[in-house]
Amino acid sequence: MIIKTVVEIKKHKQAYVLMAPYFIIFITFTVLPVTMSLLLSFTNFNMLEPPTWAGWSNYTRMFVQDEVFMLALKNTLLFAAITGPVSYMACFLFAWLINEFPPKLRAVLTLILYVPSISGNTYLIWQLLFASDSYGFANAFLINWGFILEPIQWLQDPRYMLGILIIVQLWLSLGTSFLAFIAGLQNVDRSLYEAGAIDGVRNRWQELWFITLPAMRPQLMFGAVIQISIAFAVAEVSMQLLGFPSVDYAAHTVVTHLVDYGTIRFELGYASAIATVLFSIMLLTNLIIQTLLKKVGD
């Protein structure tokens, strides 16, 4: 058995040589850090002294003592529960809708919908839209129409911050999965619809559930993986737009908490524990969603 494997490995020597450069880098910057993070989460480590064993204390501290973490967790879960499903469905809905347009118009609409997710540094525009003085678009609009008299401090008022974060994140959300869905839809075999029509599929909703969705299951799975990791890892928008730390931690998320302990306080053991918890939540959500998606079209 072992000899057979060794012979096989030797036979495919070229395959390993081709893969080596990528996988050395992939292991160094992805696999190794995840493993290290897992191990470090059981230690106290400040980067100056060697790590000391801490057992489960980082985890108990996180769930029992750290109120800010609980707030961050609550924000993240709330945020993911809203933006995850909404952005996932939006990706599919828009891909599905623009699929019926003629190719030229479809390309233009794809561009308009996709551009926000590649535009990168767009915080500036949102900062102007939600500026706290009366020159901000949102305030100017509301004052002009008589809804409010005084400008609202959109980006500093804890009541609005999470909502703004959700809006901006949704605006950014038609990305990779959106493209995968557009491509998936274009590849659905047209004759299936014809066959469906003969079998009694009467409207577009039945067509969607019985034909389109099952045919696109691989893309739907891929899209779910991507959207889940985006929904749970929100941080950039929060830090750039709402400040870091945000007022009253109103827009604090698990990742901003991680950044706080990892790169500012240098409590790397604790930061690693936060990362491990985040990773577990993502993995678990993925497993649940993948199981649910297998039921599509049944």
Place this chain on the structure above:
Amino acid sequence: MKTLKLNAGKRLNRSWGMDIVLFILIGGVASFMALPLVFTISNAFKPIDEIFQFPPKLLVRNPTFKNFTDLINIFSDSWVPFSRYVFNTFFITITGTVGHVILASAAAYPLAKIKFPGRNVLFSIVVLSLMFTSYVTQVPNYMTISWLGLINTHWAIILPAFGMTLGLYLMKQFMEQIPDALLEAAKIDGASEYRIFWQIIMPIVKPAWLTLIIFSLQNLWTSGSVKFIYSEQLKTVDYVFGQVGAGGLVRTGPMSAVALLMLTVPVTVFIVTQSNIIQTMSTSGLKE
């Protein structure tokens, strides 16, 4: 009820009412999505009095290039020439992208087409790592990069970008659809795997390269150099542009110009490569 003609000429059942509702919906959303972009473009050409006009207007009335010339003036005063930042950004983006495309393709070919021991395990790890973001690995990554002595070099950003997971994944999925017969013919003619990869596979997967290019470029173009690079001479455009905003109200004009400039490169590349990207993404699916 009416019947709608599809591209392929097949007729489907459609109701007028729903068509109208759906199209209004998509029109509305498309304009909402486009709004901040229209605003970015128009703001960059607004003279200072229009930027601070109350109530603010979406579109520019007296377009001017003053914001751009102001931006140039700001940088002509700084002690590191602006061209240096541009060079840094292009160096990081181009080296990172080229390296990623070549390394990811080389690794994707055996995963897609050669049945070697360990292939399923490797691919499972790749799929698993699609499921979390780089934030999880941020802390240990900093340590690794400092152990490797890469702090304060561009390689701290470039090397990790070589190993982006999404690129390998998309490339592997795309290569799977290449017919085996083609590769077998080459093998019978005595071509080595390296030669098959470089001379047969690589030309065929051009759409996938272009897709990897846009994703890698997107990732690197705005990769802030803040975390790993301390030396001012090695910083990127994204970083210095961020600094423009720190100048307060006076800098609002140039900042609008900055926002537009940063948008142009990724958007242009996307427009040029769009059809190839869609073609690649059609094979992106995750099988059960």
